[in-house]
Amino acid sequence: MKRAALWTAIACLGVAGYAARAQELRQGEVRAYLSAIDGSRQAYGVYFPRANPPGDRGYPLVMHAHGYGWWVGADFSEWQRQWADDHGWVLVNVNGRGPNFYDGIGEDDVLRVLEDVAKVVAVDRSRVYMTGGSMGGTGAYRVGVRRPDIFPGVAPVDGWTDFREFHWHWYARKDMPDAIEEFRRPLLEAASPLYTAGTARWGDVTLIVDGRDDIVLPEQGIRLDEALNSARDREQEAYRHELVYHVDRGHGAGYDLPRIYERFLSISSPKRPPSVTVEATLLRYGKVHWAAIDRFDLQGAVGRLDAHVAESAVHAFAHNVTAFTLTLPDTSLASLPEVQVLVDGALCHAGPPTEVSLELREGPAGAAWQVVRGEAPPLRKRRGLEGPIGEAFLAPFVVAWGTVGSAASVRQGQVEAEDFAAEWNAFNVHYEAVRAVPEDKLSPDDHRTRNLILFGTLDSSAVLRRIAAACELPVRVLDDGVLVRDPANGDRLYRGAKYGAYWVYPNPLSGFRTLVVGCRGRFAVKPDGSLRRGLGYDLERLQWAWGDYVVFNTDLDDLPYVENVNNKPPVITYEAAYFVEAGFHDQDWQPERAVELNRVRARRPEGSRLIRIETLEVAPATSERPAGVEA
Template sequence: MTIKRVLPVLILLLTTTAVLADGLGDNDPKSVRPVPRVGVEVPDEDRAALEAGLKQLRGQLDKLAASKTPAVRELLPDIEIYHRAVADALAYNEFFSPGDIKKGHDLLGIGQARATQLAAGKAPWTRQRGLVVRGYVSRIDRTVQPYGLVIPESYNFNSGRRHRLDIWFHGRGETLSEVNFVHQRARNAGAYTPRQTIVLHPYGRYSNAFKFAGEVDVLESWEDVKQKYQVDSRRTSVRGFSMGGAACWQFAVHYADRWFAANPGAGFSETPEFLKFFQKETLNPTWYEKKLWHWYDCTDWAINLYHCPTVAYSGELDIQKQAADIMEAALEAEGIDMVHVIGPETKHRIHPDSKIEIDRRLQNLGRRGRESYPLHVELATWTLKYNRMHWLTIEGLGEHWSRARVTADVVGRSRLELSTKNITGMKFSFSSGHSPFDILRQVTVVVDGQELAAPRPRSDRSWFCRLTKRKDGWRVGGRAGGHGAGLRKRHDLQGPIDDAFMDSFLFVRPTGKPLNEKTGEWVQSELKRAIVHWRKQFRGHARVKKDTEVTDEDIKGANLVLWGDPQSNKLLARVVDRLPLTWGEGQLHVTEKGFDASHHMPVMIYPNPLNNSRYVVLNSSFTYREYAYLNNARQVPMLPDWAIVDLTTPPGTQWPGKITAAGFFDEKWRVRR
């Protein structure tokens, strides 16, 4: 084993042995294999037994759900995961081998046993050490999602002692159904089981590199674990290999202040160079695709690793070594010397000697824990989706998907110095007892050379300050996000379309007659596809209501995905006059250019006029399609805030039709002219 610190990426690309895992056959959008593949035929005898077992377990769950004991109802997801895993595999033909069918029988037995125990007032799995499988209900679509745990033998359920937590991201698995994941997590502890450490294995909603709803699954399962176990929030790390290594890079740069360390192995760390090198793909992206690559291109966020100690790993002969090498180059450009552990003469696996070295380094970092209130902060972002680093939060950008950067330094006991780029609003928040400033002295803030008088710390040693930027410079106070009234892009309300599916959403089905027959047929086809592919790719069941059934509670609590047009969808008719488009039977306008409404349809995301804390989306689900399922690096946003689709070109594996116009709204949600 060696530790490589600096190696030019070009040399690596010339010397690495090429091994195509996904294959050149996956580079043709006109010939796309199904992901996941179709399962095997279930024999009649097995089907009957599985259906009987599901019926029995559903009856047990229904009785438990009627319990008046909150503790009983809170544990239902730990049982529901078994029912849903088998029910979906049976309903959607996702037993991929005869062995999977046997696993289905086994899982039903475990679920029934847990239900029997809970009915008797017992839940032994909640105090079980070793391998444990549990579940939670996701806010996104209200489906139960599973996760696995490794609880160390040293864990004391009667003690308040908090434990280190490692989050481990699994690799790509096109047959990783819920049945296979739950079965695996009850039998396989994984690559690393450090002493006195809880290991969380999130499902990530299948095989999407833990992006979008998969990203939220990690955050939700992590939160669930923190509620149920004694976890040390200062000693949580992210780790993964292959596709899991890609996820690790993403979580490290987007949430750098939450981890004491990151340990990515193999995988990919950005889209364009990886696809050209690994997949041998010729790329012809649109201008907005290039901008949206910034979302998950970790090289663009490298400086954030200033706050996250990183130990990268690659096999010396692994083609996916490219991921760490290109990150190493990006970090070198920021002045950071990346530790890169190399497994000698090793292809796509973790070398045993490297594991020892990696564990040693993470043990040292774990003892130290993450820093909570550093005096120096670095933050780069391209979107308000990821806008926080420790005590500093960016509240407004000059322009989304252009690089924003802030460097902040606490100087002495009464001075804060900042330099910024592409930022219009910031806030600083030190909680009680953590202000670095003298409570008897006014704080001076110097931002981009401009000196401002800021408030003193409070008596509890907390400190809060907001800065907003106007045409004539910075000022203390003001409106979050910048000067001016009306709508503004802000955290979790900044687009693009895919962002709507990282929180609670509801598909709203039209019940009226469409303005045009062709557009009506397209809407019904795309809605049907959206429901099917949400389950296939994000392993949930999209909630669907007719436009006549949507309640005030739905408007308050969910992003509304409105399918149809102002004539066919009653809810769309209520809001269309407050959306940035003009839509009639003959013409459709977003910009000054008009489009024939008989064969053009808009897709769009915008703050809901009925509830500005939520989105409305027009005629779209997540925007990448079947071609992207073949390689996780392709699973990136394909459309910006709005687009016009020409339906004379049929939907395909990349687009819902021909995209004739598309763009981003500005920071006030206005159409760019």
């Protein structure tokens, strides 16, 4: 009751009273919030300054992201505490769920920590910053490029910007080090700030690169700097950034907090930016400021949306985007009685400045942009419901196993479910928070509101049978095989208990508002097959290792063990060597065979350039030139 009364009193305080209340709190303390995703308590360190906020918006806040591993602490240096007191800054040490590179649930941790601090003191949302080295630098790059509306200033030190290179450096198969499965390419690019640098239009990125770094190669920061330079050449007022290059320093040696803090002093985000650029390969990262991508033309390729305010109109231009939303009340036109929206130069909307959604639709005169009213079809990929498998673990979830069928099949599902829960806890929680339950113990609320991670088959799970009866699942897993439905190319049946599969699909039992992940089987992670692991193997890769589905062969006589290049045992297995099929569903969650289990090069050959061709046109032969040669 005393604690509840304290928080009630805090809620009633104005900004002027925050300094006084900060004296009541411990300085440099470890706090924790309750995660809605897995029910765990996640800790972070925070220092509240002994000063009033420097402005009426509240306190600026800087997050510090640690390097590889798990670390929680509030041991800010005396110099840091003095700076915070002198300038009225809140300092935060964020854990990011340990070695997740601040992606997936690691990124969620960063955002949840920010909101938790904002419950205690007023935070100036225009002055939130992040810095870190190595893995922490990767996290700072990610939030700075993906969410400049939340983190307008970042200062990464020796972080990764291209996860295709990261894959080559740590996870490639030893016998084919330059190969990446095509289904992983878009996921690795989605994990890479380099390929969506355009989103950082109103961010400020200080790229700190150490020239003798042999862990994160210097080209990681240099290539992102080049991408930001190219963007700034097109728009001089945007894409603020600075490359700080230390020629003779090794990994992490260039971390200079005084210089970083000084730069943060001059950075703040515009309240209503006059223009927005959104670049993304996943809808999850396709929303920033007042613009959002809702649908791609070609799934897996970068989509780009540019929108800018001019007089009483918003002009939008879309590339590889067929649907988007503009939140006009968040623009500088919010007070006007009427606002026009033009897409690719054509007037598409004129009316009050409300939220406007547009979609490219075919009509008698061809494709045209139209205002969309009403909800989208339930089976359509959208934020929070687009896959891949890893997305199911970014919202509240429950782990269960099937309870019908043969005793052996039920027991296998139970063991795999309990092992996954233990692996999740060991990697992401560090105590027992997630517990696997039999499916008959799932509550109605579990079915309605949680993503369901279900270990079993149509032979062993009553819940999976209900789901299969309610919709046409593209992947159907039985005790003795896996069926992949494909109306366009023909169904594929992998016969035998040696085949396993992981898949994700919207759950019809929740009205397609949540996801279900089906899991069956484990693969060998030692050459002799003595140890087998599954979806929980090396959860660091959860966001980029799996597509919407994967079918694998667990028989080492068919697909022998393959080692990867990782020098961090026990993660030495190249599990994709066991895959016989992997890919994505289309944007309406239907089977799509556009991506096959083949490989692309992680590095291009010297003197050549790799390009993605969407349309290949060949010129006809004439008397002046042979076929295929343009004039």
